[in-house]
Every structure is written in structure tokens, then in C-alpha cells.
Amino acid sequence: SQELEQSPQSLIVQEGKNLTINCTSSKTLYGLYWYKQKYGEGLIFLMMLQKGGEEKSHEKITAKLDEKKQQSSLHITASQPSHAGTYLCGADFSWGKLQFGAGTQVVVTP
Amino acid sequence: NAGVTQTPKFQVLKTGQSMTLQCAQDMNHEYMSWYRQDPGMGLRLIHYSVGAGITDQGEVPNGYNVSRSTTEDFPLRLLSAAPSQTSVYFCATNGQPMNTEAFFGQGTRLTVV
Numbered sequence: 056s057q058e059l060e061q062s063p064q065s066l067i068v069q070e071g072k073n074l075t076i077n078c079t080s081s082k083t084l085y086g087l088y089w090y091k092q093k094y095g096e097g098l099i100f101l102m103m104l105q106k107g108g109e110e111k112s113h114e115k116i117t118a119k120l121d122e123k124k125q126q127s128s129l130h131i132t133a134s135q136p137s138h139a140g141t142y143l144c145g146a147d148f149s150w151g152k153l154q155f156g157a158g159t160q161v162v163v164t165p
Numbered sequence: 166n167a168g169v170t171q172t173p174k175f176q177v178l179k180t181g182q183s184m185t186l187q188c189a190q191d192m193n194h195e196y197m198s199w200y201r202q203d204p205g206m207g208l209r210l211i212h213y214s215v216g217a218g219i220t221d222q223g224e225v226p227n228g229y230n231v232s233r234s235t236t237e238d239f240p241l242r243l244l245s246a247a248p249s250q251t252s253v254y255f256c257a258t259n260g261q262p263m264n265t266e267a268f269f270g271q272g273t274r275l276t277v278v
Contacts, residue, residue, distance in 0.1 A: 097270065105263065143208065157206055
């Protein structure tokens with residue numbers, strides 16, 4: 056979706072290092088989703104954010120939604136090989152219309 | 166509990182052929198969507214439905230038709246397949262948009278030759 060911009064498009068991180076992915080919209084986001092996808096597989100739900108300033112964590116992954124509800128970040132601490140894959144942010148721009156960014160491909164090297 | 170079931174998993178079509186990708190859900194969700202995924206482009210919304218009898222276009226609807234006669238099923242039709250429709254197709258459902266996660270099928274890999 057051109058309404059959701061993800062950055063970077065791809066990144067290579069050394070195992071044990073941290074990484075951050077950003078998702079930005081020009082419109083207010085009413086529901087912001089983060090999904091992960093392994094190559095050739097389906098989508099795995101990570102987290103959903105709804106309120107401005109909200110922050111959620113699961114294991115070593117933390118997602119935040121800014122106060123204006125137009126930008127979200129996904130942060131992985133001490134990356135592991137299991138964190139490799141494509142991360143997608145998605146948002147509801149109107150009721151039932153869920154759209155996604157282009158994705159960020161993450162490669163974790165030894 | 167099967168969740169979201171897509172069939173077939175793989176399909177090869179010749180240009181000009183027609184086919185229907187099936188999507189069925191057993192979660193009693195009102196909201197269903199179809200996406201296509203191409204390298205470097207994430208998921209692009211083709212069509213979506215907010216309930217039985219109601220459908221609407223997404224970002225890339227051309228070349229695709231949908232209908233929603235029941236809550237459970239949301240088939241995607243390609244009337245005359247083109248090589249540009251080679252892609253991986255995902256169906257998704259959601260019980261409460263903006264409040265709960267969307268559930269995805271495992272995808273259909275379609276090749277048009």
C-alpha cells in the first residue's frame with residue numbers, strides 16, 4: 056500500500072545486535088498490526104496497537120505506536136536466527152479495509 | 166478448528182483460462198479479504214467484504230471478481246488469466262476490525278503461463 060511506508064526495505068544484522076523497523080502513514084492509524092512471514096509461508100501475527108503512545112512487548116520484540124497514531128516502530132533486541140524473515144505492518148484505514156506496507160526483509164548473520 | 170482454508174495450494178494456468186480460488190472460514194467472521202503478494206510489494210488488497218452480500222474493491226481489483234453469498238465463503242475468480250496475475254494469493258478474515266488480529270490462510274501459489 057502506498058498509504059503505509061515501511062523502512063528499511065531490507066536489513067542485515069549480526070546475531071546479537073538490535074534492529075528497528077519503521078512504519079509510517081500520512082493518515083491516522085486506527086489499528087496497527089505487525090506480522091512476520093518466513094519465505095514461502097503464511098503470516099504470523101506478532102502484535103496489534105490501537106492507542107496513541109501504546110507499547111507492547113513479546114519476548115524480544117517491542118512495538119510502539121506514536122501519540123499521533125501515524126507511525127509505528129518494531130524493535131528486536133539481541134537478534135537471533137529465528138528473527139529472520141519479512142516483517143509487515145498493516146493498518147485499518149476504514150472499517151474492514153486492512154492494508155499493508157511493502158515489508159522489511161531481515162537477514163540475521165552469525 | 167480449521168480457521169481459514171484456501172484451496173488449491175498450487176495452480177498453473179494457461180493465459181486466458183479461468184479459475185476460482187476458494188477461501189472458507191469456520192470462525193463466523195464478518196470481514197474477509199483477498200490479497201496478492203509479489204516480491205518487494207508486500208500484500209496488496211484485491212477485494213474485501215464486510216459481510217454476506219457486501220463486497221468492495223481494494224487497491225488492485227482489475228481482473229478479479231468476488232462474491233459473498235455466505236459468511237463462510239469468499240471465492241476469488243479470475244475470468245481470463247494473464248501472466249501478470251502470477252502471484253501468491255492470501256485470504257484473510259477478521260471478527261472485529263481495528264480491535265482484533267486478522268487471520269490468514271496458507272496461501273495459493275498461482276502461475277500463469
